[in-house]
Amino acid sequence: MADHGGRGHGPCKKVDDGMTRVFELLGKRWTGLIVAVLLEQDAYFAELRRAIPGISERMLSDRLTELAGAGLVLREVDAGPPLRVAYRLTDAGRALEPALKELSRWAERYLPDGGQCPESLRS
Template sequence: MENQTMADGEINMHEEMRRAFALLSGKWKLEIMWLLHQRIHRFGELRKAIPGITQHMLTAQLRELEADGLVSRTIFAEVPPRVEYEITQKARGLGPTMEALTAWWNEYGKSVPVKPSTRGRKARDG
């Protein structure tokens, strides 16, 4: 896609798509969004479901997704406090994209070489 100078009032789709990609860029955001697309999760469930993510990084990524309006956080006044994360209505609009990625992976995923994880904490067994 070419980055062209646009006349006044015209939309530069390259710049707009860069903004869209930035919302979901990073090692963990797409994985978090995919999990939350499946169902509501608590913090600990997300951390266990994403091998290699640290508590600090999960917190940072969830805060960014929340600030961008893609994830909502609900705090329940219980002892101990319970916090749940879910995708927002705006993020539900990404559903067809998630489904297309799933279909693509089902067709081509076996042809993609497995790469060893070199970042984050080691996944724990059990």
């Protein structure tokens, strides 16, 4: 067993409800990237799809629906022509910016290019 400076001996504490809820939503693949793009600017569906390589239309639609349901994203229909749907963050969505920036700084420091977890963080 690795030494963790005297911590971690005994039963683990249950993860708090807030942490559980945030990772149930933001821990899903693509969700954080969608929020990150929308932090930069409001975007139409097609723009979001181009900004996030590898995401399918179905997955993007599903994640946007989840984010809207959670009160983080607003969906606005531009009747056109052509009909287009724009997305923007609510105040609650924008409030994620400091946390996401801090996670990005953490990744720059501790995750090498390529996304592999460094040896020091492996258990």
